[in-house]
Amino acid sequence: LAMGADSAVHLKDAGFDGLDPLGTARVLAAAIKGLGADLVLTGQQGVGGDNSQVPGLLAELLDLPQVTMAVKVEVGDGQARVEREIEGAREVWETSLPAVISAQKGLNEPRYASLKGIMAAKKKPIEVKDAAALGLDAAALAPRATVASLELPAARQAVRMIEGDADTQVRELLRLLHEEAKVI
């Protein structure tokens, strides 16, 4: 709100704890459906799961076109032109609106919340909705995949520090990469 949003909806329910991406998308879709959005903007992925799923799941549930991993967006009359990063290239897409567009790093520089913005945020409306208000029951939210266990990644073997001056280090490294690691 301090960065410029006019209003907010907080989707809050004990049943939202432990949602999988499809459950999250269902909650969001239920909340967004009635709002008459022309454009739905999301991040590409959350830092915990790094799933990159919610934008696409949400677009399908809302029956909207999607353009993901956007690094440039130009909105026109009923359509948007979006540049998207793929391996070794940028695709330029045109989509009708409404649409779901997910932001990749590099889309823009996030603005700092100004003091004026922070003060204004305190007066902006925040609506709170729970699962019942959204018409969602436990079955709709049940995860389709669950984390059965978590472990630390296998420890990599300890580093072999290569000693000596730069010439020695370089010579020894190439020898090891060729003879021991066999990667060159």
Next chain:
Amino acid sequence: MAAIITFAEHRDGKLRRPSLEAVSEARRLAGAGGRVESVLVGAGADFAGLAQELARYGADAVHVFDKPELAHYATEPFARAIAQVLTDQKAQALLVPFTAMGKDLAPRVAAKLGAGLVSDCVSLVVKDGRLEARRPLYAGKALATVRFESEPQIATLRPNVFALAAPDAARTAEVVARTVDASSRAKVVEVKATASGKIELSEAQIIVSGGRGLKGPENFHLVESLAQALGAAVGASRAVVDAGWVDHQYQVGQTGKTVSPSLYVAAGISGAIQHLAGMSSSKVIVAINKDADAPIFKVANYGLLGDVFDILPKLTEAAKAHLASKQ
């Protein structure tokens, strides 16, 4: 297990390597007697040839959607095509490479079918008739074992992690011509190649990556020269991308690319957790840094404590000589 479907991504008339990794893994999971079928979507490629290549890596059948309107990737028709095959074949599972296309496509299919989707899997097994996946969480700080609770089960596979099957020239696949509504509300209108001629990061077997230790953009050529000498792709840490030395497409890390090369050389990179998230599944890691406490040394196989300005040029010359002597 009932049939496993794989999505095969192709570009410029060739199957992309992660597509072969997916079909190889599907065959491994299905066993010798199980059913593996792949899906090809596009226009005008030699689909018969691509289908037989998929067969050599394990496919029993390949469903081909060949229509001029499908010449470029488009989310809606491609998702429709895959969902159609999954439903018609009453398949239990779908494997999709976790590439830019796969990231865009798999969730659309999952939501269409109300299916579970597990992203960025690094290993898969069949347990009690269902897939169980392992995948990194929290920028690679943990490894989660994830169980599917329903059918169908969709998994996206981290590229360069799953082994290719030994191709069997005697295997053939039935080719099934299919059609789908190709309409799409979002369309590709232009493709701008950004890494023309250069080796693409996510497919490279050797990567030389540079970080803040290079001190300034005017020194980044030391990284590029070593990469050239090794036939490697160039990578960068977030710090130097944010500082504007190189474009974001070179960034390796949580908000950049995840890579799994055979060899990753990290020069002047401290090894922040978000960077490690992008490269810790590299087979061999070499770290060059003057700070003995740099976290990168905790994941490296070989460490060179020293000055990048001294080491990189010497390593470049020695690499050129080494590779020349192997000709």
